[in-house]
Amino acid sequence: MNWGRIALFLVPVAALLWMLGTGFGNDPHALPEMLEGKPAPAIHLKTLEGKTFRLEDYKGKPVVLNFWATFCEPCKAEHVSIQRTAQAFGERVQFVGIVYQEPPEVAAAYLKRTLNTFPQLDDPSSERAIAYGVSGVPETFIISAEGIVVRRIISIVNAQRLRQELNELLDGGQR
Amino acid sequence: MMFFAFRFIVLSYAAVIGTAEFNPRSEAIINRVIKQVEAKQIADRKIKAHEGQEHTSTTVYEDPNDPAYKIGKELRCPVCQGMTIADSPVDMAQDMMRVVRKMLREGHTEEEIFAHFTRSYGDWILLRPRTHGVAWLVWLMPPLMVLLAGILFSLYLRGQNSKTPSKSSESADHHTDSTKTSGHDAYTQAIDDELI
Numbered sequence: 001m002n003w004g005r006i007a008l009f010l011v012p013v014a015a016l017l018w019m020l021g022t023g024f025g026n027d028p029h030a031l032p033e034m035l036e037g038k039p040a041p042a043i044h045l046k047t048l049e050g051k052t053f054r055l056e057d058y059k060g061k062p063v064v065l066n067f068w069a070t071f072c073e074p075c076k077a078e079h080v081s082i083q084r085t086a087q088a089f090g091e092r093v094q095f096v097g098i099v100y101q102e103p104p105e106v107a108a109a110y111l112k113r114t115l116n117t118f119p120q121l122d123d124p125s126s127e128r129a130i131a132y133g134v135s136g137v138p139e140t141f142i143i144s145a146e147g148i149v150v151r152r153i154i155s156i157v158n159a160q161r162l163r164q165e166l167n168e169l170l171d172g173g174q175r
Numbered sequence: 176m177m178f179f180a181f182r183f184i185v186l187s188y189a190a191v192i193g194t195a196e197f198n199p200r201s202e203a204i205i206n207r208v209i210k211q212v213e214a215k216q217i218a219d220r221k222i223k224a225h226e227g228q229e230h231t232s233t234t235v236y237e238d239p240n241d242p243a244y245k246i247g248k249e250l251r252c253p254v255c256q257g258m259t260i261a262d263s264p265v266d267m268a269q270d271m272m273r274v275v276r277k278m279l280r281e282g283h284t285e286e287e288i289f290a291h292f293t294r295s296y297g298d299w300i301l302l303r304p305r306t307h308g309v310a311w312l313v314w315l316m317p318p319l320m321v322l323l324a325g326i327l328f329s330l331y332l333r334g335q336n337s338k339t340p341s342k343s344s345e346s347a348d349h350h351t352d353s354t355k356t357s358g359h360d361a362y363t364q365a366i367d368d369e370l371i
Contacts, residue, residue, distance in 0.1 A: 008327070031253065032297035041295070101266050126270040133295030135253035135267075 031135050035149040040065075040141070041131040045121040048099070048108045053121055056147070058094045062169050063143040064162070066095070067134050069102045070110040074156040075138040081159035082140075083115050085166070093166055098123050100137045144169060243276045246288055249302050250275075259302060 035041075040063075043055035055063065066082055068075035086095040095118035099107040104122040111120060123129055132141060142151040142165055151165055238244055247261030252268040260268040260275075271292070278288045292300045304313040 032299055034293075034295055034297045101270075125273050126267060127274060129267075130271055130274055130292075131295055133253075133297075135296075 031133060033152055034133055035141070036152055038149055040143045040147050040149045041128070043096075043098075043121070043128055045098070045123060045128060048104045048111070048120045048122060051119075053096070053119055055096075055143075059145065059147050061092060061094055061145050062166060063094045063096060064166070065132075065141040065143060066097050066157070067100045067129060067132070067137050067139045068097055069100045069137050070106055071102065072100075072137045076110075078138055078156045079114060082157060082162070083117055085159050085162050086118050088163070089166060092170060094118070096121060098128060100129055100134065101126055142166070142169065242285075243272060243279055246275050246279075246285055247272050249289075250292055251300050251302050253296060253300065 040055060043053065043065075045053050047053050064082070064086075066078075068079070070076065082095065082097075086093070089095075097116075097118065097120040099120060099122055107120060107122075121128075126134075132139075136154075138156060140153040140157045140162075141149055142153070142162075144150050150169060153161070244261050248259045250260045250271065252258045252260045252263040252265060252271070254265055254267045255263045258265075258268070260271040263269075274291075275288055278291065283291075289301060298305060306314060
């Protein structure tokens with residue numbers, strides 16, 4: 001038996017099968033996590049009420065940044081749990097919402113009908129959404145007290161998970 | 176009845192091939208649809224055009240000599256299916272094009288603009304793989320594989336050429352001998368049988 005020839009055949013076939021296997025295992029639409037462990041891009045936006053908001057002003061406490069829109073049903077669904085979590089953590093954590101690709105008056109009208117306890121920002125031309133690599137809503141970023149992005153949660157945020165992440169962050173400092 | 180059916184078929188065909196403007200009724204319907212579409216677009220723009228923003232344009236940039244368009248052609252639209260931000264009419268892609276234009280106006284180079292997008296979206300956003308680090312493999316592998324395949328194939332052909340003549344001649348000789356022998360034996364046997 002010519003082992004050289006068998007190896008010559010098997011090695012490329014195995015490599016091809018491995019590539020196919022890993023390729024099919026990946027979600028082609030999944031975006032890479034680029035910001036985790038890196039400084040959070042600066043935010044300098046106006047709130048829906050017209051006040052200035054700077055992310056750097058909140059250094060020293062964790063920040064939860066939630067990109068959302070009223071045309072997104074999961075965003076509305078998670079809104080309640082985010083608000084409850086915000087109330088539970090009080091002053092220890094700063095929660096911020098960024099309205100994604102929607103006129104601020106539409107978001108403001110929706111928020112009037114719901115419970116809202118934290119600043120909601122208008123992101124004209126989606127510049128901050130692009131800076132954070134947002135590809136749809138809802139997306140939530142957890143930023144440490146040092147201003148480092150520690151977690152990016154794509155899709156609907158689970159209140160229990162959010163609480164756990166924040167407790168770990170508050171107890172153990174920046175991971 | 177037949178006349179109306181025929182007229183309906185002719186009008187439908189005319190509408191399909193684009194000659195419906197000759198029929199005032201069809202033209203009225205088309206105009207109404209156009210007006211509705213325009214009204215919706217204006218309403219959308221009004222909604223988008225909030226203070227201090229550049230949301231009023233929904234144009235897809237198509238000038239191939241436009242540097243922003245050239246850059247946009249190399250950036251993947253994150254919310255589309257296989258489209259560049261230069262070609263996509265989606266709001267997100269349009270916003271990204273605005274960022275490209277703004278950065279160009281501010282004097283940023285092409286590389287800096289690509290770096291700005293890869294910082295948040297990774298190399299995934301680039302439609303042309305970069306030529307640094309491991310990414311070099313993406314460029315090197317195809318020609319290397321073709322070269323390797325060519326070398327292996329030529330080696331295989333050379334091997335076949337050197338083996339084929341000797342093998343075939345051997346088998347041909349063997350075949351002739353065996354035919355000869357077996358043929359001769361059979362012939363001799365047949366004569367012997369007849370003589371007995």
